[in-house]
Amino acid sequence: MEKKEHIISILVYNKPDVLARIAGTLGGKGYNIESLSVNTTTQYEISKIVMTSIGNQATISRIENQLQRLVDVISVEDLTNVESVHREMALVRLNLTPDKKDQIKKAVDDNQWKVIVSNDNYVILEITGDKAQLDLAMARLEPLGIADITRTGLVALELKN
């Protein structure tokens, strides 16, 4: 069976150690979490976790079943096979060194990257998009010399409803 990245959306009760339970369950059974994002929903007592994991369908089903066993887990859904939109975000600092300065400014203009901080020494860019867009941006940023970077996990929302 083919291995690929799956996006799993998990609704949980917002309890103090729910994240530890999820991470512990998957870690303890030998499954990998590639990325993770957690936040509250419109209801304070319920949080949504979006995680990605690489595996074949059988492995992903086992992950879903293991998660479903947890008392604080309300629902688990694999968004990979349903129509959904995906976003990730990266904050990137580029140092405006004399040799790169012009190149950076041009690249920012050409790509219409969003600048959130800019001073004489560096710029901080906000890059948002799906995985492909982020990968493309990274490829373009690489030659400019990334001084520092933070990337979020992936978030996703199904189209239905």
Place this chain on the structure above:
Amino acid sequence: MKLKGSQILLKMLEEEKVDLIFGYPGGAVLDIYDQLYKSKIKHILVRHEQGAVHAADGYARATGRVGVCLVTSGPGATNTVTGIATANMDSIPIVVFTGQVPTTLIGNDAFQESDITGITRPCTKHNFLVRSVEELAATIKEAFHIARSGRPGPVLVDLPKNVMAAETEFAPADIKIRNYDVAHKPVPKKLAQVFEMLNHAKRPLLMTGGGVILGRAAGELSELARKYKIPVTGTLMGLGSFPGTDPLWLGMLGMHGTYHANMAVSHCDLLIAVGVRFDDRVTGTIETFAPNAQIVQIDIDPSSINRNVVVELPIIGETKATLKDLLQFLAEHKYIPAQEARQEWLGEIALWKEKVPLTYCQNGEIIKPQYVIETLHKVTNGDVIVTTEVGQNQMWTAQFFKFDKPNTFITSGGLGTMGYGLPAAIGVKCALPGKQVVDIAGDGSIQMNIQELATAAQYNIAVKVVLLNNGFLGMVRQWQELFYEKRYSHTDMTYAPDFVKLAEAFGVVGMRITKPGEVEEALRKAFAIDKPVLMDFRVSREECVYPMVRPGESLADMDLGTREMIN
């Protein structure tokens, strides 16, 4: 009504109809013990917290009700971990209350602080740290609900000292708990598929597991087997879910299963597995497990399905409800097994059984452990609840004692915890004082929780210990004999206490039995005494458990032991 946390705890236990707690006090639970002093709820003071958990677990396995224990913080709490993991592996409903340092000190490495919810997260079904007295009552109710519902399991509730001392308004009627578990209803389409499969099958086989006992589905399973003449094998945890004396019963399958059960699994064309999880001790090499069969798996827990063995037809649902629906479907659609094919199949199994029966050779002056177990069955007419330790004693019990009823064979199947049997037997006897309760033990295992003899003596909990004393860590020695050229590295237990004197020192009746001719009489005598008794049976030292599927082999390739044993 304003009540203190410790009072609310006891009120809630009464609400849950808890009549018995196994426990051990300490600083963090003094308030609770002070309330217990005035309470109607009975408390059994064990001698080690591991014993408390195993006793609560035995209580739960014998009655199907939630077992309860109470211990202090820090070392009291960490001492429960093996017991909790044991219950977790076998899906046993217990609630463990642990004391905790005051919430204001949590995280400070305070005296006798331990992060017990963190430690037990992977080995409980769920756990709670109660952070305020307002959430106490609902948490306790939820804990019991979680322990017993769905696939049962252990739940730990950590109780900080200041929460027990704090006061709040208490009104049990208002407590609401969330519903976390959806019991799946079997889909008619799937029942039709089982019907089809049964119609086509020439060699159907039922495989019963712990889920049938936990789900109280033994009656339905037996009806299915008997009505349609389907032979039945079972896992260690499934023993008792189908009568061991019924001709359709093939005995246990797996590593130390019977030859005919393993051959039946290897040759069946339809395997209906109910409440099992296909543990590696059961399947042998996965690739060669039931190679000719379509497999139907019925289980309450989706995570048990397609985990080890990939099955053709998974049915997620409570075992009882699903079997009931299946029985009804088969009746409505007038399922009639093909007579001739079924007779042929049963005949084939009978031939395997005849070729390699379960046997041993009791001759000479040395007691064979299997003989003790068979004689125990004879003396008690099988009307006894048996717990075991772990090792050869456990396997021989599974092989040679015929369990006819569910909840009468109580053993640590998943974790294989030495030291389980004695405290579990104490728990069983407390739950069912009218029943005879026996712990079949090895000399290694019994020493792991032997301190509980004091508990048995103090409360006159009249359990009987059948100690199969071979002077070895027998099962490990067997593997050393078979796979390590008899290099008995650290398995000789000849240096041991005088168990008879030790029993007597604890206030328990001690007996030593050294000759086969004395076995029956000793057992009869022990059962006539209304006190705890330890019988030290000196048995043959290097007996092996056969037949055996060697690790990495398939069920069809059993090592049958020496010819002398077989005849």
